[in-house]
Amino acid sequence: MNNCLCIFKKELRSYFSSPVGFVFIIFFILVSNAFFFFVQDFFRQGQVTMRGYFAVLPWIFLFFVPAITMRLWAEEKKMGTIELLLTMPLKETEVVFGKFLASFAFLAITLLFSLTVPITMFYLGTPDVGVILGSYVGSLFLGSAYLAIGLYISSLSENQVVAFIISLAVIFVLLLVGIAPLYLNAIGSFASVCEYVSLLSHFNNITRGVIDSRDVIYYVSVIVLFLYLNVKTIEARKWK
Amino acid sequence: MIHVEGLTKRYGQSLAIDNISFHINKGEVVGLLGPNGAGKTTTMKILTCFISATAGKASINGHDTFDEPLQVREQIGYLPESCPLYHDMDVSQYLSFAAEIRGIAPDKRGRAVSRVISDCDLSKVTHKMIGHLSKGYRQRVGLAQALIHDPKVLILDEPTSGLDPNQIRDILDLIKNLGQEKTVIHSTHILSEVEATSDRVLIINNGHIVAQGTPRELMARSSGTTVFLTVKGQDAQAQLAAAEFVKKAEKIGDGKDGFVRLALQAVEQRDVALDVFQMAVTKGWQLTELKAETASLEDVFAKLTRG
Numbered sequence: 001m002n003n004c005l006c007i008f009k010k011e012l013r014s015y016f017s018s019p020v021g022f023v024f025i026i027f028f029i030l031v032s033n034a035f036f037f038f039v040q041d042f043f044r045q046g047q048v049t050m051r052g053y054f055a056v057l058p059w060i061f062l063f064f065v066p067a068i069t070m071r072l073w074a075e076e077k078k079m080g081t082i083e084l085l086l087t088m089p090l091k092e093t094e095v096v097f098g099k100f101l102a103s104f105a106f107l108a109i110t111l112l113f114s115l116t117v118p119i120t121m122f123y124l125g126t127p128d129v130g131v132i133l134g135s136y137v138g139s140l141f142l143g144s145a146y147l148a149i150g151l152y153i154s155s156l157s158e159n160q161v162v163a164f165i166i167s168l169a170v171i172f173v174l175l176l177v178g179i180a181p182l183y184l185n186a187i188g189s190f191a192s193v194c195e196y197v198s199l200l201s202h203f204n205n206i207t208r209g210v211i212d213s214r215d216v217i218y219y220v221s222v223i224v225l226f227l228y229l230n231v232k233t234i235e236a237r238k239w240k
Numbered sequence: 241m242i243h244v245e246g247l248t249k250r251y252g253q254s255l256a257i258d259n260i261s262f263h264i265n266k267g268e269v270v271g272l273l274g275p276n277g278a279g280k281t282t283t284m285k286i287l288t289c290f291i292s293a294t295a296g297k298a299s300i301n302g303h304d305t306f307d308e309p310l311q312v313r314e315q316i317g318y319l320p321e322s323c324p325l326y327h328d329m330d331v332s333q334y335l336s337f338a339a340e341i342r343g344i345a346p347d348k349r350g351r352a353v354s355r356v357i358s359d360c361d362l363s364k365v366t367h368k369m370i371g372h373l374s375k376g377y378r379q380r381v382g383l384a385q386a387l388i389h390d391p392k393v394l395i396l397d398e399p400t401s402g403l404d405p406n407q408i409r410d411i412l413d414l415i416k417n418l419g420q421e422k423t424v425i426h427s428t429h430i431l432s433e434v435e436a437t438s439d440r441v442l443i444i445n446n447g448h449i450v451a452q453g454t455p456r457e458l459m460a461r462s463s464g465t466t467v468f469l470t471v472k473g474q475d476a477q478a479q480l481a482a483a484e485f486v487k488k489a490e491k492i493g494d495g496k497d498g499f500v501r502l503a504l505q506a507v508e509q510r511d512v513a514l515d516v517f518q519m520a521v522t523k524g525w526q527l528t529e530l531k532a533e534t535a536s537l538e539d540v541f542a543k544l545t546r547g
Contacts, residue, residue, distance in 0.1 A: 006340045010326075017328045080324030084385070087288040087320075088341050089313040238292040240251065 003090045007098025008105070011072065015106050025110050028064050032057065032114060048125035053117055054135045054207045058175060058200055061139075061146055066167035068106055069150030070160045072099045073234075077158035082237075092234045096227055100151055107143045111136065131209040138206030141219040145199055146171055148226035155233045174199045241266040241393065241423045242287070247296035249282050256282040258447040259296070264440075266392075269419035271434035272427035274444035275545050280427040281321055283444070284397050287425070288318045300393055314343075317386030321397040323379050327371030331362055331381055334370060335388060342389040356384040360414070376407040383414065394418060396426040400433060412437050431537040441537075445545040458540050465506040467513050467532045468492075472499045473525030480504060483519065485512045499528060 015021035032053065036042055040052040076082040085095065121127040150167040157163045178198025181191040195201045199222070202215040242264040249256045257279035264270050272280045285291045287298055289309035297304065303311040326334060332353060339349040357363055360380040365373055370381060379399065386394060399415065400408045416437050418424060428434060434441050435455045443451040443458070451458055477500065481489035486504050493501040506512040513532040520527050 002343070003341060006337070010329075010337055014326070014328055079327070080320065080322060081326055082324075083285075083290055083320045084318070084324055087290050087313055087316075087318045088338075089310045089343065090341065091310070238290075240291070 001094075003094040004098040004101070007090075007095055008101045011099050011102030012105050015068075015102070021106065024064070024067060025113055028060065028110050029113050029116075032060050033117065035060070036117065048121045048127040050117060050121060050127065050132055050135060051207070053114075054139065054203075057139055058142060058203055061143055062168060062171055062175065064110075065107065065143060065146035066150045066153075066164045066171070068103050069147055069154050069167065070164040071154070072103065072151055073155040074157050074160045074163045078160075086234070086237075092231050096151070096230045096234065100147060100223075100227060103147045103151065104140075104144055107147065108140065111139060111143075128209065131207070134209050134211055135207045137211060138203055138215075141206070141216065142199060142203045145219050145222040145226075148223040148230075149174075152226040152230040152233070155230050171199065178204075241268075241301055242425070243297075243299045244283075244287075245297045247283065247286060247298055248294050249279075249286060249291070250294045255447055257444075260444070260447070260449055261296075262442055262449060262452065264423060264425065266423055267419070267421070268440055269415065269424045269426075269438045271438035271441045272425060272444060273429065273431065273434055273441055273541065274427075275429060278444045278545075279447040280444055281397055284318075284320075284395050284425070284427065287312075288316060288395055289313055314389075315391060316393045316395055317389065317391035319379075319382045319386045319394075319396045319399055321401070323382040325370045325378060325381060325385075327369065330367050330369050331373075331384075332357070332366045334381065335384055338385040338388045344389060352388050352390075356387050359387060360384040361410070375402050376404065379403060379407070379411065383411070387418075392422060394422050394424045394426075396424065398427055398429075400428065400430065408433070431541055435537055443541065443544055450544045451540070455537055459537055465512060465532050467504040467506060467516055468501070468529060469504070469516060469527060469531070470495050470499050470501045470529035471520065471525050471527050472497065473520070473523055476500065476523075476525055477502055479523065480516070480519070483515070485515050495528070499526075501529070 035056045036050075036053045040056075042052065045052075073082070076085060086092070118127070118132050121132070146167075149170055150163070153167040153170065154160075154163040157166070175198060177194045178200035181194045196218070202218045205212060205215050242262075244260060244262050247260045248258055260279070260283065272283065274280050282291075286293050286305060287300065289305050289312050292306060297306070299305060300312050301315050303315065305312050329337065335353045335356060336349055339352050340346075344352050357366060360383050362377070362380055362384060365377055370378060373381065379402075383396070383399065386396070396415070400411050403411065412433055415424060415426060419437065419439075426437070439454065441452065441455055441458055442449055472495075477489055477491055480486055480502065485507055487507050488505040490503045490505075491500055492503050495501055504512065504516065513530055517527070517530060519525075
């Protein structure tokens with residue numbers, strides 16, 4: 001656990017050791033607010049609800065989260081520091097989990113800065129607290145699933161740009177399967193399988209204000225699966 | 241301290257090391273010598289549990305590298321080839337990170353960091369970003385992190401590559417000092433470094449250990465001393481060839497006025513130039529050249545790795 005914490009601190013610090021981390025946060029806040037207040041024209045709606053904000057969030061995360069995770073392994077592999085890191089007395093699981101936690105913390109910090117939006121809501125009227133709270137929890141689940149996927153894909157490449165693009169593509173597909181069947185008029189079990197697999201449909205359930213154990217189990221499974229694959233990929237270096 | 245038995249590593253089709261065995265005793269400084277691609281780095285990566293061997297066993301201080309990788313890693317300090325470091329950290333930050341990850345208690349971390357900073361002469365750059373340091377300083381930071389937990393075993397992969405002659409000497413002196421209380425394996429392809437630092441040399445070529453021993457033993461193992469002389473006298477070559485201290489006398493050229501140039505292979509590690517001179521005096525030969533050359537480690541190395 002101490003080792004995990006040590007990796008966590010190192011990775012989190014490295015987000016803020018250069019301006020890149022701050023640029024990411026500012027970029028995220030600008031884009032998400034611009035969408036909500038201007039593109040969706042919040043002030044003309046006459047409703048104090050953040051539904052619009054959370055509707056675009058999965059698509060903003062699509063670009064934002066792979067950018068957070070892309071360097072976590074790719075950089076270690078490219079610089080060769082992976083060799084020093086993995087010859088320290090650490091378990092692979094501890095390193096993977098430490099890195100995941102650091103990226104999660106960075107995402108959570110970013111979301112903290114978006115709290116200006118709900119504060120604005122409370123200033124303007126009386127929004128539904130439960131829905132907003134639930135949506136934030138849902139965003140963290142959704143973001144964590146993206147992070148686990150991005151972190152895993154970063155471990156497959158030593159090129160950050162490649163890691164970014166492939167993560168984005170994989171997440172994009174996992175989002176689309178939730179919508180595509182509706183447009184293709186698919187019915188029956190195929191559509192429901194697609195819907196179950198999609199990262200998006202579970203998020204939509206949560207943002208309606210109901211945190212269902214099925215959705216939580218889905219996200220936890222995705223996270224555990226990709227972290228497990230990540231550990232296995234790192235262990236596989238020994239046998240190459 | 242370090243036991244390696246029948247170690248083999250295969251990367252796909254190519255065999256990086258093939259059935260290597262050696263033992264290194266506590267407190268020995270051992271140089272791993274070989275041309276590039278001989279298998280030095282692979283051997284070190286297996287010893288540090290970064291990769292696993294395809295076959296064979298390796299253990300450090302009684303801990304098997306395959307079954308107990310964490311215990312093995314606790315015992316060793318490792319400096320990988322090309323010295324990879326986190327460029328976005330400063331030196332003291334990085335060393336405290338290394339101390340923390342090595343499990344040094346919080347109250348002892350500061351002392352450990354300042355110890356390696358003074359041992360590796362890093363006090364001038366303590367608060368500089370690693371990315372901004374010169375190659376020589378980076379190498380020392382790499383050594384410092386390998387030493388932070390005062391390990392029993394040090395594994396250094398080409399610790400002097402890319403350094404200038406002064407820096408090389410500093411690092412070699414450091415290795416020599418460390419060798420007084422630690423077991424050290426270091427790899428290089430520069431022979432004078434091994435001669436200067438190591439108690440023992442393992443020469444690796446094409447994944448095999450082709451020779452091992454002290455630098456002296458290895459030199460003795462080669463052809464020994466060769467004496468070159470230019471002489472004029474009745475049957476000089478034949479008489480020299482028959483002398484008890486000469487293994488072989490070979491004519492390598494003709495001089496003017498009946499002089500011949502000969503190369504004598506001496507029988508053992510002995511300065512036979514004097515014997516040759518005495519013989520020339522008693523026989524009344526004329527000598528214009530007499531020179532003894534001992535084979536260097538370079539010759540041994542070339543012979544073993546080219547053959």
